[in-house]
Amino acid sequence: MIRSELLTGVLPVAPTIFTADEELDLPGLRRVCDYLVDAGVAGICILANYSEQFSLSDEERRAVLQTTMEQVAGRVPVCVTTSHFSARMAADRCREAAERGADLVMMMPPFFGASLRVGAPGVIDYFERVADGLQIPIMIQDAPMSPTALPAELIVELATKIAGIRYAKIEVPQTAAKIAALSRYPDVLPGIFDGEEAVTLIPDLQSGAVGTMSSVLAVRELTSIMAHWTAGGQDRAEQEWEALLPLLHYENRQCGLAAAKAVLAAGGVIADGRTRTPYPQLAPATRDTLISMARKRDLFALRWAA
Amino acid sequence: MIRSELLTGVLPVAPTIFTADEELDLPGLRRVCDYLVDAGVAGICILANYSEQFSLSDEERRAVLQTTMEQVAGRVPVCVTTSHFSARMAADRCREAAERGADLVMMMPPFFGASLRVGAPGVIDYFERVADGLQIPIMIQDAPMSPTALPAELIVELATKIAGIRYAKIEVPQTAAKIAALSRYPDVLPGIFDGEEAVTLIPDLQSGAVGTMSSVLAVRELTSIMAHWTAGGQDRAEQEWEALLPLLHYENRQCGLAAAKAVLAAGGVIADGRTRTPYPQLAPATRDTLISMARKRDLFALRWAA
Numbered sequence: 181m182i183r184s185e186l187l188t189g190v191l192p193v194a195p196t197i198f199t200a201d202e203e204l205d206l207p208g209l210r211r212v213c214d215y216l217v218d219a220g221v222a223g224i225c226i227l228a229n230y231s232e233q234f235s236l237s238d239e240e241r242r243a244v245l246q247t248t249m250e251q252v253a254g255r256v257p258v259c260v261t262t263s264h265f266s267a268r269m270a271a272d273r274c275r276e277a278a279e280r281g282a283d284l285v286m287m288m289p290p291f292f293g294a295s296l297r298v299g300a301p302g303v304i305d306y307f308e309r310v311a312d313g314l315q316i317p318i319m320i321q322d323a324p325m326s327p328t329a330l331p332a333e334l335i336v337e338l339a340t341k342i343a344g345i346r347y348a349k350i351e352v353p354q355t356a357a358k359i360a361a362l363s364r365y366p367d368v369l370p371g372i373f374d375g376e377e378a379v380t381l382i383p384d385l386q387s388g389a390v391g392t393m394s395s396v397l398a399v400r401e402l403t404s405i406m407a408h409w410t411a412g413g414q415d416r417a418e419q420e421w422e423a424l425l426p427l428l429h430y431e432n433r434q435c436g437l438a439a440a441k442a443v444l445a446a447g448g449v450i451a452d453g454r455t456r457t458p459y460p461q462l463a464p465a466t467r468d469t470l471i472s473m474a475r476k477r478d479l480f481a482l483r484w485a486a
Numbered sequence: 487m488i489r490s491e492l493l494t495g496v497l498p499v500a501p502t503i504f505t506a507d508e509e510l511d512l513p514g515l516r517r518v519c520d521y522l523v524d525a526g527v528a529g530i531c532i533l534a535n536y537s538e539q540f541s542l543s544d545e546e547r548r549a550v551l552q553t554t555m556e557q558v559a560g561r562v563p564v565c566v567t568t569s570h571f572s573a574r575m576a577a578d579r580c581r582e583a584a585e586r587g588a589d590l591v592m593m594m595p596p597f598f599g600a601s602l603r604v605g606a607p608g609v610i611d612y613f614e615r616v617a618d619g620l621q622i623p624i625m626i627q628d629a630p631m632s633p634t635a636l637p638a639e640l641i642v643e644l645a646t647k648i649a650g651i652r653y654a655k656i657e658v659p660q661t662a663a664k665i666a667a668l669s670r671y672p673d674v675l676p677g678i679f680d681g682e683e684a685v686t687l688i689p690d691l692q693s694g695a696v697g698t699m700s701s702v703l704a705v706r707e708l709t710s711i712m713a714h715w716t717a718g719g720q721d722r723a724e725q726e727w728e729a730l731l732p733l734l735h736y737e738n739r740q741c742g743l744a745a746a747k748a749v750l751a752a753g754g755v756i757a758d759g760r761t762r763t764p765y766p767q768l769a770p771a772t773r774d775t776l777i778s779m780a781r782k783r784d785l786f787a788l789r790w791a792a
Binding site for chain 2: 272
């Protein structure tokens with residue numbers, strides 16, 4: 181039996197916080213959790229690519245999971261990214277997340293590097309193995325970074341064959357069209373999200389998305405947009421989103437995953453906004469423009485700790 | 487001070503052995519080590535891509551490292567692959583390998599998936615951090631699976647700036663031309679190897695390679711070829727290699743990393759030749775052709791355990 185109340189709304193990716201010498205900053209992560217709960221998010225996703233999961237050891241992943249579950253303490257649902265090339269390893273990570281109290285797991289299909297990809301029958305077998313015995317639902321992550329392709333037909337087949345797959349996060353070019361194709365199967369795949377810093381949010385909601393997996397940069401503002409949208413205030417939602425879009429677009433196109441940390445550090449939520457080497461730090465001028473755009477919009481992230 | 491006797495010859499990648507239910511088979515790995523030492527290899531490389539390193543947990547990597555060092559017990563040098571996107575994690579893995587007695591580490595440049603690549607200054611900074619304080623030499627692995635490119639000029643710059651970098655393994659299209667370009671810098675980069683199952687060995691040796699990082703499939707045979715080559719018997723080396731090439735080519739193009747294990751299992755060196763899901767098992771017909779080609783050449787791998 182899979183727990184099945186549908187999660188909708190803003191489910192941001194919490195960045196992994198590091199100290200100035202690149203050690204895990206777990207107290208910083210706790211502050212991020214509190215900031216997110218206060219911002220009114222629908223849930224929190226950890227250990228995703230925006231969390232620099234590719235820069236962590238297995239032991240550090242466990243520390244992030246345990247710290248997050250402790251700090252969130254059931255106040256909102258937690259989604260844990262458990263991607264690994266090996267089905268066995270991914271299944272172990274899912275089991276551990278569920279045992280720690282996670283509400284949801286997210287996974288990319290299996291791949292390694294630019295060229296080690298897996299065909300459709302292998303992808304189906306992979307998710308069947310991972311879902312076997314798992315008591316919490318699965319979100320499939322469809323990201324362009326994976327050389328293993330997930331055409332809409334394969335996502336529908338996966339969700340049809342595997343009861344645990346209830347969510348898909350779509351963050352590829354022409355997201356809205358893919359979401360529209362997937363939203364024709366609400367019985368098997370009710371939980372369609374977009375990603376990519378919510379930079380395509382309104383077209384994706386119009387196509388059937390029920391939420392967004394943004395960064396933590398503008399979560400209070402995105403929560404307001406989602407609230408208007410679901411209350412029938414589509415025009416107001418669109419207006420607010422269009423006002424926010426230049427900032428989200430600057431994050432998405434000019435900053436990458438260094439953006440949210442830079443704003444959290446500027447707002448005093450965390451002590452240091454650095455990424456782990458070799459992921460590039462923000463150039464000072466880029467950071468200044470980002471913070472200036474965030475201040476202009478009086479972001480909650482800059483006010484929360486003040 | 488880097489230990490610096492140059493390693494040359496056949497330095498094969500040991501596969502990671504699994505049981506029928508995909509657990510680590512460490513006794514199987516020990517048998518592979520003994521087989522390789524008896525075959526006369528110049529050294530053994532572990533935890534490479536041909537070892538399915540992308541399917542292992544950190545804890546399993548440690549078990550493979552420890553078991554190999556114990557079993558080899560100094561009989562031949564051991565090269566440990568320590569690639570990780572994070573410079574800090576890669577440095578930790580290198581330090582652990584050195585502490586356990588490894589003679590050499592091998593690393594790809596940092597990347598994740600098909601699209602997260604690092605520019606040249608980031609790659610230089612990455613290797614400088616990893617090499618800092620490391621007492622054993624580094625082999626740079628130039629593999630097409632990495633979206634982070636390593637042009638010949640960058641490899642030379644790395645080897646010039648970083649004393650610990652003494653080796654490069656080149657396994658990209660047009661390997662011989664790249665090896666020829668690199669072999670103009672023997673003072674900083676004396677240890678050029680090829681890879682890819684030795685499928686380009688003779689042209690690469692003609693271009694200046696000093697050894698090959700093959701699979702374990704035909705190591706006794708490759709050792710004989712290398713011995714002829716270094717003793718001035720180039721014609722004999724070429725003749726033996728051309729006779730072996732159809733088998734190596736079948737391995738490289740039709741089988742991938744499932745090939746060596748299939749032959750080891752057929753020869754009774756290990757109990758099970760399976761790869762970890764979702765890496766595909768060999769189709770039965772492909773396996774049969776491979777084994778038949780190996781038997782026709784009376785491979786040492788099929789005779790050792792008999």
